[in-house]
Amino acid sequence: MQLLALALYHRDGRPTPRVLRFRPGALNILTGESETGKSEILDIVDYCLGRSTPNLPDEPIDRTVGWYALLVAFRDSRMVLARPRPAGASTTHAMIRTGDETLDLPRADELTPNSNVAALRSQLSARLGIEDFRFQPPPGAARAAFDVSIGQAALLCFQNQNEIADKKALFHRQTENGIAQALKDTLPYLLGAAGPEQALRRYHLNEAQRAQRAAQRKLDDAHRHAAAVDASGLALLRLAQSEGILEEVPAAPAPEETRALLEQALTVTVSTIGPVDLRDRRQALNDERRDLREQLQQLDEALALVERWQKQGQAFTGELHLQLGRLKSLDLLGPERDHDSTVCPMCTRPLDEPDASAAEINRLTEQLSAELDQAQTIQPIRDEHRRSLQTEREAVVERLRVNGAQLRELAASDERMRNLQEQHVRIARVQGRIDQALTAGTGSSVGDIGRLRNDLVLAQENVATLQALIDEDDVTAETERRLTDIAANMTTWAKRLNLGQAASADEVAISLSQLNVVVRRPLGRLPLNRIGSAKNWIGYHLVAHLALHTYFRLHNRPVPNFLMLDQPTQAFFPAKIKDATTVQDADWATVTAYFELLRDVADLNEGALQIIVCDHANLTEQPWFQEAIVEDWRPVDGHRKALIPTDWVD
Known part of the structure; x- marks a missing residue:
């Protein structure tokens, strides 16, 4: 995938967009004065490729632009990737249009959302040839599994002016949260050291290890439960003896004897005398x-x-x-009786x-x-x-x-x-x-424990088998081997640019663990952050990314076929400069050597690699440099030229 054109559409719907055309398979140079919008081009392209949280400046782009559209070419087709101006911190709206080699940028009145970022990335990933590769993190990792897509591949295609001179980080957005780990996880696949087969084996290994841990937990639980049952069983025997259910209980009965005595205690019947x-x-x-x-x-x-x-x-x-x-x-009484x-x-x-x-x-x-x-x-x-x-x-x-x-x-x-x-x-x-x-x-019987022990043995054997297959793959060793192949070009080009420590270096390579350049010398290994001067930092960034993309093209890896660089010559000019052509005492020989390397690498890839450079340098005496210029944003007859047309701002 290479870039054919970038278009900016005015918010008021005027029919003529601001269009930048690029030449595929060649060195493209956008030069001009500072503060003309050169650095914003990289962010706009990144946004059109599906980034949900754009890093676009507020002025004057936000005040004037309503839509961004990118025309990209594949081997036998084209796509228009258009995104509306984000209304807030992020947006998921997108417009996708596909066609043959006649497809061009849409008119302003044709811009309307017909898709979203997820679909845009999915289609781009499919056309790039990114397989259904789901990265499976190793067991115990806190991060979740994810599908490899254009989102990770595009990280290898950009270097803005802060990143290209960073001595601690090599890749685009590497210092953002989670990006460094995503690069470490996906770079083996993008280099061809790992594929869906290895991911599937890793997935099966994770599942097998999860099953093994589950089998181990069940067996441990069964043992603990059996021990608890034995202890509680003995206590119940003592209690049954105290209530007269059992006559004699051994001091330390075996588990089988304990169970037999408990079952015997259940057979004792107690007659109930009713109080009626x-x-x-x-x-x-x-x-x-x-x-x-x-x-x-x-x-x-x-x-x-x-x-x-x-x-x-x-x-x-x-x-x-x-x-x-x-x-x-x-x-x-006598006679008185008759008285x-x-x-x-x-x-x-x-x-x-x-x-x-x-x-x-x-x-x-x-x-x-x-x-x-x-x-x-x-x-x-x-x-x-x-x-x-x-x-x-x-x-x-x-x-x-x-x-x-x-x-x-x-x-x-x-x-x-x-x-x-x-x-x-x-x-x-x-x-x-x-x-x-x-x-x-019942579930903790000797037979059940034996069955659980057998399940654990089977799970362990399955893990060992899958681990052996993964060890045979040895993705780490294969990745290092491919990075060693890339290091050959890096070493040659670093010595060509006469970068610091390169003359005595045995090898200049990329460290996957550090995600940075390391110089291997007879005296020991030297990371980039221990090599001084911005000139060397930028130079090592250049040779690393040029060597990476040359490897990608040589082995037909699913990474976009373009590399965008912003201000690779910033180390040779004052911090605040309007036009580099006005600086007479700069190290123009080294600047020329940097651009000659870019030209030669583009030629080396025979049209398979597109290099886009935004810089304020202009080598007026080099015809090949002038032929590579696609935009020159310097005043002509008093008229200022920039990414945003003057009449848009006025």
């Missing part, structure tokens, strides 16, 4: 006691009545004896009310005497009735005593029954715990 008959007996005794108390109360009331009658009879007969004794004095009761015997005067006659008094005396005799005959009957009531009361009292004793005995039986039932409950609880322990311990 006791409740019925207690109810009958209570009913009998209530009836006896009622009988006793009735007898007490009857005895009290008889006692009252006895006292009343004694009082009555005593009064009769007293009155009868008084009336007996009438028997002493007229209507006349006073003293004064012989008639009485208002006649007195009772002696005959009447005698008749009353006889009547009282008869009643007294009758009352005396009733007394023995009354005494007999009282004795009968007392005898009956004593019988009821005895029955109450017996009833109380029976109730007390029944209460004692209740206590014994409660104790027995509590023991039965404890026994049932122990048997329940034993049953639960035996059920839970």
